[in-house]
Amino acid sequence: YIVAIAFLALLVNLVQGVDGMQELGACSSGQQCNASIEGDDSRLLQQRLHHHAGSSAWSTGHHTQTSDSLSMDKPCSSYSECLQEYKSGMRHMLLQEKLAQVSSSSSCDLTDPASNGCPLANMPLNQSSYVLPGGKTACVNASAPFRFQVIPGDSDKLLFYFQSGGACFNYETTVKDPQCRTETKPADPVGIFNRSNPSNPFATYTVVVVLSCDGSSYAGNVTRDYLDPTTNETVSVVQNGYWNTKAALDWTLVQIPTLRYFVVAGCSAGALGMQLWARTLLGSFADRVTGTIGAIADSYLGILPPQIPAGLLMLEYGACTVPLWTPQLLQSCLQGTASPDAAYVDAMQEFPDTAFAIITGKQDRTQVRYYNLFASSQGLPTITGEEYMVKANQLLDRLNTQANLVTYLIDSSEHCWLPKDYFYTSDTRGETGALQPPPEECATCGKGSRVHCPVSHHRCSSDECCPRTPGLVGGLTFPCPSAPNGFNGCEYEFKARNCLSPPPPLVEWVGRFPVPDCGMVASECSGVILREENWTGTDYCSATQAGKVVVKRGGIAEARRAGAAISGAALSGLPALPCPILLGSPDRVVSACEVGCRLRTSSEHEHGHEPGQRRTALQQAGSDRLPWSSWLTK
Numbered sequence: 365y366i367v368a369i370a371f372l373a374l375l376v377n378l379v380q381g382v383d384g385m386q387e388l389g390a391c392s393s394g395q396q397c398n399a400s401i402e403g404d405d406s407r408l409l410q411q412r413l414h415h416h417a418g419s420s421a422w423s424t425g426h427h428t429q430t431s432d433s434l435s436m437d438k439p440c441s442s443y444s445e446c447l448q449e450y451k452s453g454m455r456h457m458l459l460q461e462k463l464a465q466v467s468s469s470s471s472c473d474l475t476d477p478a479s480n481g482c483p484l485a486n487m488p489l490n491q492s493s494y495v496l497p498g499g500k501t502a503c504v505n506a507s508a509p510f511r512f513q514v515i516p517g518d519s520d521k522l523l524f525y526f527q528s529g530g531a532c533f534n535y536e537t538t539v540k541d542p543q544c545r546t547e548t549k550p551a552d553p554v555g556i557f558n559r560s561n562p563s564n565p566f567a568t569y570t571v572v573v574v575l576s577c578d579g580s581s582y583a584g585n586v587t588r589d590y591l592d593p594t595t596n597e598t599v600s601v602v603q604n605g606y607w608n609t610k611a612a613l614d615w616t617l618v619q620i621p622t623l624r625y626f627v628v629a630g631c632s633a634g635a636l637g638m639q640l641w642a643r644t645l646l647g648s649f650a651d652r653v654t655g656t657i658g659a660i661a662d663s664y665l666g667i668l669p670p671q672i673p674a675g676l677l678m679l680e681y682g683a684c685t686v687p688l689w690t691p692q693l694l695q696s697c698l699q700g701t702a703s704p705d706a707a708y709v710d711a712m713q714e715f716p717d718t719a720f721a722i723i724t725g726k727q728d729r730t731q732v733r734y735y736n737l738f739a740s741s742q743g744l745p746t747i748t749g750e751e752y753m754v755k756a757n758q759l760l761d762r763l764n765t766q767a768n769l770v771t772y773l774i775d776s777s778e779h780c781w782l783p784k785d786y787f788y789t790s791d792t793r794g795e796t797g798a799l800q801p802p803p804e805e806c807a808t809c810g811k812g813s814r815v816h817c818p819v820s821h822h823r824c825s826s827d828e829c830c831p832r833t834p835g836l837v838g839g840l841t842f843p844c845p846s847a848p849n850g851f852n853g854c855e856y857e858f859k860a861r862n863c864l865s866p867p868p869p870l871v872e873w874v875g876r877f878p879v880p881d882c883g884m885v886a887s888e889c890s891g892v893i894l895r896e897e898n899w900t901g902t903d904y905c906s907a908t909q910a911g912k913v914v915v916k917r918g919g920i921a922e923a924r925r926a927g928a929a930i931s932g933a934a935l936s937g938l939p940a941l942p943c944p945i946l947l948g949s950p951d952r953v954v955s956a957c958e959v960g961c962r963l964r965t966s967s968e969h970e971h972g973h974e975p976g977q978r979r980t981a982l983q984q985a986g987s988d989r990l991p992w993s994s995w996l997t998k
Contacts, residue, residue, distance in 0.1 A: 439736055439746035446740040450733045451541070471511065474498055474615070484570070484619040487516045490559045492550060497611035502602040503577035504532060508547030512612040513573035515559070521569040522623055524616065524645060526630030526637045527551065528780055529576020532603070533680055535590040537579075539599050544579025544633075555787040556629075556874075563788055565875030566627070570620070574612045574637075580605035582637025586682030606686040609641060617648060624655040625878050631780040632730070635664035639704040640688055642711035646718060656916070658878030659711070660721045663728060663780045666704050667755050669739045674703035705763060712766045719879040719914045722760065723772045723781050723870070726753045726902050730779035749777055753902050761896070761908040770914050772873055773889040775902065781870060790870040792890035798869035813846045818861045818893040819907060829854035835895045836860060836907045860911055861893060879916045887912035 440446035470491070472482035475498035487493040494511040501510035530544030537543040550573070551557065556566050578584055584603035592599050628645050630638030642659055649657070668674060675697055678684060684697040690710060696702040712720050724731075727749030735755075736746040747755070760771055774781070776794045781787055791797035814823055817830035824830055824844035832839050832855075840855035845863040867873075867888040876885040889905035896906070 439732070439748050440740065441746065443737075443740035446733070446736045446746060450737050451543070470494055471496060481618065482615070484514065484516055484519075487514060489516050491515065492553075494548075494550075495612075495615060497615065499611060500604050500607035501611050502604045502608070503548065504538060504542065504544065504546035504579060504601055504603065505577070506600075506602065508577065510575070510577055510608050510611070511548050512575055512608075512615075513550050513571075515557070515571040515573075517559075517570040518568045519570065519620065520622065520624040521566075522616070522620055522626050522649075523556070523566045523569045523571045524613075524626070524628045525556075525571060525573045526582055526609075526628075526634030526641070527573055527576045528630075528632035528634045528783070530579055530633055531581060531677065532579030532601075533677070535592070535599075538588070538601055539590055539592065542579075545576045546579070548575035548577045550575060551783055554785045555781075555783040557783060558785075561788060563871050565871065565877075569625075569627070572612055572616050574609050574634075576633065578603045578605045578608060579633075580681040580683070581633055581640065581677060582606065582609045583640050583678065583683035583686060583688060584681040585686050586680075603681060605637070605681070606683070606688070609637065613645065613648060621652060623649060623653045625657075626653050626655075627658045627660065627878055629660040629662065629782060630664075631662040631782055632664055635661040636666065636704045639664070639708035639711075640683070642708055642720075643690075643714050644688055646711060646715050650715070656878035656880050657715070657718045658721070659718060660723065660782070660874065660877060661708065662723045662782045663725070663731070664704065665722070665724060665728075665731060665756055665759055667731060667735055667752070667759060669735070669742070669744045671742065671744060672738050673700040674706075675700045678702050705759065709763065709766055712768050716768055717916075718768060719877060719885055719916070720766070720769045721772065721874075721877065721885075722763070722769070723774070723874075724756060725774050725776040725778045725781075726756070727777040728752070728756075728779050729777040731756075732777075750902055754899055757899065757906045757909070758896070761906055764909050764912060768914055770885050770887045770912055771889070771909060772870060772887070773905070774870070775890055782874070787874075788869075788871050792867045792888050797890075798871075802866045813863075815844065815846045815863055817844065818910070819895065827851045827853060830860060836893065837911060858911060858913060879914060881916050884913055884915040886914070 440449050471494040472479050473496045474482055475496070482495050493514045493516070495514060496509050496511045498509070503510050532538035532542060532544040532546075553559065556564060557571070558564055559567050561567065574582065576582075580586070580603040582605040584605035585607070586603050588601045588603065590599045590601065591597075626649050628638055628642065630636070638659070639661055646657055646659070666674065678697050679700050684694065684702075688707070689697055689702070693702055693706060693710060696706065708720065712718075729749070732747065732749055732752045735752065738744075739746050760773075763769055764771075772792070774790060774792055774794060775797075776790075778784075778786070778795060781790060786795040789796050789798050793800065814825040816822070817824050817833070819836050820831055820833045822831050825846055826844065827847055828844045829841040830844055832841055837856050837858075837860055842854050842856040843851050843859045845859060845861045847859065849862075849864060867890065873885070873888060876883065879885050887909050889909070891902075891904040893907050893910050894904040896908070898904075899906070
């Protein structure tokens with residue numbers, strides 16, 4: 365703890381560059397604290413890094429990028445350069461950001477007795493309303509009250525979302541040059557907030573958005589006093605992100621007593637907050653959900669140099685004083701070592717019947733900048749996008765031991781995917797991948813063609829098995845990449861790589877959450893499957909993560925391991941399940957439970973849509989080639 369505080373003090377001096385700073389307070393007791401590092405502000409950081417559409421290959425992940433102020437091959441070389449690069453990128457994003465205006469007529473003040481609790485039923489369907497909860501809630505800008513956003517939809521489906529918004533730690537990043545949202549600003553209705561897009565898997569959900577405005581990653585419980593060197597006056601800043609989130613949660617629990625589907629998600633700093641809150645949120649709704657629950661963390665892995673304690677921000681925000689931690693994690697928090705991914709793993713273990721997800725760009729520029737800012741402040745080596753990908757895969761390999769976690773890696777340096785317009789055009793090849801024609805790896809000979817097995821490079825064809833390969837699919841044999849979808853004559857029933865069917869677009873993959881009973885979702889990645897000792901460049905997928913499949917059976921999410929790029933399209937049978945997996949069109953999978961379940965397409969099965977209610981991206985891709993009546997007959 366003393367080492368962590370000393371390190372914070374050093375970082376503060378580096379960032380602020382001013383003398384006579386106040387002493388650090390005891391963060392663990394919720395008193396005044398000064399922080400040190402530059403924050404992740406998605407208002408500024410969600411930078412559109414446009415890529416050439418160009419040709420791509422699903423098997424290799426080839427992806428051509430345009431350049432901007434940050435070279436992924438030449439990282440910043442000094443702290444001042446890294447700091448300037450980080451701030452420059454955030455300012456560029458600020459100029460691009462589209463923000464919705466909050467109408468006073470759409471707001472409801474919970475502290476007003478006449479509000480009657482701001483009933484959800486009184487809010488206009490599919491339109492944004494805002495609730496001002498009062499109490500301990502606060503924004504960095506004391507004159508701007510905290511509010512959360514509500515978009516009413518179906519009463520039995522809820523998306524609880526943590527908005528991106530950055531982090532503020534000290535005078536420099538909180539008062540002088542804020543690196544976080546200081547007041548609530550709802551995002552433009554794009555991505556998963558686009559209610560008019562028929563492909564949006566959450567278009568009919570009721571959505572509650574915890575808006576970002578205090579820069580404490582939704583866990584803060586601290587008041588700071590900063591000395592303004594220009595006026596010699598004290599500036600007090602309240603960072604109560606924990607209370608902001610709790611207010612939104614408490615209101616939601618009152619308004620929605622029962623649910624069929626529940627999904628919690630967040631992007632960037634919101635993904636950090638979501639991981640910290642995951643166990644509490646799922647526990648709050650577990651007894652209310654009659655269907656299934658899902659969790660999606662978008663674009664935050666929290667990768668730092670190993671010499672820097674992972675939990676410095678939690679100490680800084682007074683987060684160790686709030687009830688988000690198990691006893692073991694609380695001790696880690698007080699020691700400055702509690703990481704968001706540790707909290708996320710804790711939730712995975714607490715809720716084994718829930719599928720958890722991580723979405724990230726292979727060379728996420730924002731997370732590269734974040735790492736380099738920390739590293740340069742201590743004279744440690746900075747990294748390139750390629751080096752970041754190695755560290756990201758090492759972390760994901762460790763997390764992959766959790767049975768109910770899947771990942772979606774995108775060949776891109778973009779940051780945040782769910783709240784962006786390219787959510788609908790992205791696949792594992794990049795932001796425009798879904799607009800490109802799929803590769804035809806087996807085109808020469810078609811189904812049953814002679815191809816190479818991943819990693820071993822053994823030649824196989826049709827209904828043959830790839831040999832046992834250390835470090836891949838648990839060392840079991842598995843179907844040849846060109847085997848017909850449905851072949852199940854190997855020790856492992858899934859393909860390690862499928863040259864007949866590509867990974868699904870991101871929108872389709874996200875649409876599989878929450879995973880229902882008899883449903884499944886797989887980790888997705890474009891590239892050659894390699895073991896860690898052979899990782900080079902960015903056109904690869906980790907063999908450790910390759911083909912991770914989470915199958916929901918009997919209320920439990922079970923891990924199945926196969927190869928890279930294994931998608932719903934690649935699944936070739938689940939004989940151990942209490943419900944059969946039936947192949948629909950040549951490149952899609954649907955499932956049916958043994959008793960009382962209707963057969964549905966993936967999207968309809970997960971979200972309860974009636975047949976023909978809307979044409980989803982999955983249906984457009986070919987799953988409607990066979991009439992619904994034929995499915996029921998079969």
